[in-house]
Amino acid sequence: MKPFAYVRPGSVAEAAEAFAARPGARYLGGGTNLVDLMKLGVEEPGALVDLTRLPLDAVEEVPGGALRVGALVRNSDLAAHPLVRERYPALSQALLAGASGQLRNAATTGGNLLQRTRCPYFQDVSKPCNKRTPGSGCGALEGVNRDHAVLGWSEQCVATHPSDMAVALAALDARVELYGASGVRTVEAAEFHRLPGEQPQRDTVLRPGELITGVLLPAATAGLPSRYRKARDRASYAFALASVAAVLQVTDGVVEHAGIAFGALAHRPWRARRAEEALLGAAPTAAAFERAVDLELSAARPLRDNAYKVPLARALALDVLTRLAPPAATA
């Protein structure tokens, strides 16, 4: 690890100033990914701007029925929060499906969104990686790519986003609140992460120096039935091979609202808009679910080692949707 300066700002504005004043600065949250990447030589910040003492650690009800989650709320506390468990069960389940108890106690909401891919070529500085070193090539495209993307990848990058939490946020229509030089803005969680395209080094739509101050969970999906399911190589403490979060509201025998997102299939949580559109207004039958999910996954382009992800994601989605639908509908 290379020596670096350390700054502990007293406010969000001070944090942004400190970041802007120091080339090569990085914001420090729980550090569970950043510190690891520094040990690996993937990240070599000139300064760390420590955000962890900023007053962004509350989960608060917002007038109108939304819930605001501060960027520094720890993953374990968010998963255990009574209002999150009651109103957004998929979010609590997604958080609890990720990492370990120790890591969830340290990892923050903002940091979870900003964690980097666990692509082994990205994490190994002796290998080519367009995300880490633009223009150096992609080791995974024709390398060992069992864990990699089947949707939305480019010749430049086939990495997946590793977060479970972000998948639930995408399905729940959450928004991410950002603070930057031009003030505060919010973006849809489902649009916060990018597809790699020609710029795989950019994971998100964050502008230089911008920082995440919170996540907004909307009133519209509060209390709707939602679930998260994840498949992995061992029963616990492993990244997803495929996962799905879904929100499903059925009224008078037809689907009134559907929010579906896949994890571990793409460079970002994959919001299944085509499947959702196919379900809206339809009866929530097994046949309707199959049609919708197949429509979405027909866009998949598996790599050499990961064709298994398509039927795996399909089975996960059908299971989650079936469990969310009223029992009579799918019988």
Added chain:
Amino acid sequence: MTGQHTPAGATASHATASDVTLRVNGKPYTLTVDHRRTLLDLLREDLDLPGAKKGCDHGQCGACTVLLGGRRVNSCLLLAVSLDGCDVTTVEGLSGDGEELHPLQRAFQERDAFQCGYCTPGQICSALGMLAEAAAGHPSHVTDPAAPADRPVRLDRPEIRERLSGNLCRCGAYPRIVEAVEDVIP
């Protein structure tokens, strides 16, 4: 919480080391730390507390688990400079003044819940943190989502296994580790 030591404020210098005060096992320590120093290395190298172990050094094995403000964390992924004013408990701090072992340490002995012992301090600190989480009603991946949020979670074997999945034991002492933890469940 903020402001007592050199790194505070947006205008701090370009220094690569700072003064930090920590309480470890109830005892205060003030020292100048290189910003790269992890809590694990500080405990082992600077404070001569080698109980927390360096296994993977990447947050993947749990051997370095300690309690920070009573919560279990991987000390290998925490930068000491960021912990100014914090309270740390390591396995060395679990026994009382009279050197009597903590009931969970005794249970590990009685159940023979280890072979090489390298992961044991992390297992024990993790289990203590886990017991507090369950007592506070925190769910796990295997908890029924319909369980009430305001009551302690009953720890059956699937709960214990899931909640301790962040601690690897390459000797494979898991069945006895689970039994040792069961012995101290209130």
